[in-house]
Amino acid sequence: MSVDDDARTPLARRLRELRSRHWPDQPITQAQLGEALGVSVPLISSWESRRGSIPPSARLETYAAFFATRRSVSNGHTRVLPLSEMTPEEADAHGTLLAELTWLRQEALRLHSSGARGGPAPAQVRHHDDPLQFGDGEPITIICSQVPEEDRAKIPYASPLMPDYIELYRYSDLDSLFELHGHLRAANPTSLVALRSAEDLRSDDLTTHLVLLGGVDYNEATASMLERIALPVRQVADWDKADGAYFEVRAGRDTRRHYPVVKGTGDSLRLLEDVAFFYRGVNPDNVERTLTICNGMYARGVYGAVRALTDDRFRRRNATYLRARFDDAKSYGILARVRITGNVVVTPDWTLDSARLHEWSEPTHGD
Structure with missing residues (x-):
């Protein structure tokens, strides 16, 4: 043979x-x-x-x-x-x-x-099966939003001066971080997965596969990256205004705003539907590595963006959709609805037209 x-x-x-x-x-x-x-x-x-x-x-x-x-x-x-x-x-x-x-x-x-001989190779990391799988042994850095110091002061055990100090309490989006970190470790068993906040970044962190968790208000790394890459979407987080929290999509001279759906006001405010933002592109500091952003207007939107690719019932389906839709793209992004039912986040199914608010891609030139 x-x-x-x-x-x-x-x-x-x-x-x-x-x-x-x-x-x-x-x-x-x-x-x-x-x-x-x-x-x-x-x-x-x-x-x-x-x-x-x-x-x-x-x-x-x-x-x-x-x-x-x-x-x-x-x-x-x-x-x-x-x-x-x-x-x-x-x-x-x-x-x-x-x-x-x-x-x-x-x-x-x-x-x-x-020109190698022999049968199929042993199981290995499959880059096209899961957007959160990367090259064998390639380092990954999660840059997470950090709770403001004045808010951390209100959290028990968040002070390093306390005997029962819990370091993770300084990070926001803990549900998303717990879910994402576990999935990245399982999907990339030979890779170092580092956790950083924008305040304790090291220079080498920025040239790995970057995964940014959280929005422009709490995550300076997300805000900085979004300023450097050209996107038709921007996050507006002016929480002091009644209508100041939304994602804005620009298409030519037209713009469209996508707001979270809330009910009530003040202490009785309830979130019924958030807006999740997922982006994948090239790391601008190292073209051989990727940049991934999981974001939302609220923490539950961030969690929805993460769960879309970690939930065992939906991750293969959503990954298949991304592959079919954006296989040849240099970068791409999706804005999606994230429903909250009974205080529980419902994982978005990106194959449903009703779940996707907007999507875009940048073609790879010269291929």
């Missing part, structure tokens, strides 16, 4: 298995699959052949969508359902299958380009 065969066999075998055995009582012909995917029968045959070609990643998206649900076949006709029409179970099946096919494709490309 040739090196070229070795590189393609695992993926080609899996594609054949999906078509012929995924539904044992209903095998799919190459003609039926070609009709659904909008490609020719010879191309389907080539992808399934040991000596054939490796399908592009966009085609694996449609493969995963097709085999995620039996509704892809109806009355002898085949089609690919959009993610927005899938049930939660179907969307989860799509994400799981896409992750598998993406890994097999990466292995095929890696083995082909390196």
Whole structure:
């Protein structure tokens, strides 16, 4: 068997298995699959052949969508359902299958380009499965908002002079920090994950993969980065004004404001819906590392932005949406609704049009 065969066999075998055995009582012909995917029968045959070609990643998206649900076949006709029409179970099946096919494709490309022999490599960090997975061993820094000193003075055990001092009490967005830190450690087991506030940053922290947690009012690093990168979205946090807390989207000469939804005033104020902001782009201080921002008008919006990519029920679905929507983008962002029901944050499902308030991307030039 040739090196070229070795590189393609695992993926080609899996594609054949999906078509012929995924539904044992209903095998799919190459003609039926070609009709659904909008490609020719010879191309389907080539992808399934040991000596054939490796399908592009966009085609694996449609493969995963097709085999995620039996509704892809109806009355002898085949089609690919959009993610927005899938049930939660179907969307989860799509994400799981896409992750598998993406890994097999990466292995095929890696083995082909390196000329290495042998079967599939051991499990490893899969960069396209999870936006919060990074390169093996590459350092990550979380820069978290810090509670103002006058507010920390009101928190028990927040003073370092106390015997029961708890250092984490100086950080805001603790729910988000706890959730995010645990996920980053699990997803990047060989990477150092450092926690910093804007007040105790070191120079080397800024050239790692950066994850900024919290808004422009409490997080100076977020405010500074948003001034350096060109975005069509800005956060306005003038809490002294009745309508001074919102995200503003600029499109040409038009602007649109997205406000959190609240009920009541003063001490009886209740948050019913927050606005979450998620951004991914290149770290301006190190082009080989990334910049990620999870933000919201309130702490629950920050938590919603984090949970969109850590909640086990939604993270694969949301990651799949990001990959399908922004795979070729240099940077991208999403504003999304975050509902609060019974004082509990409901994880946003980015595949739903009603959940997304605005999205944008910057194309990669020269590719």
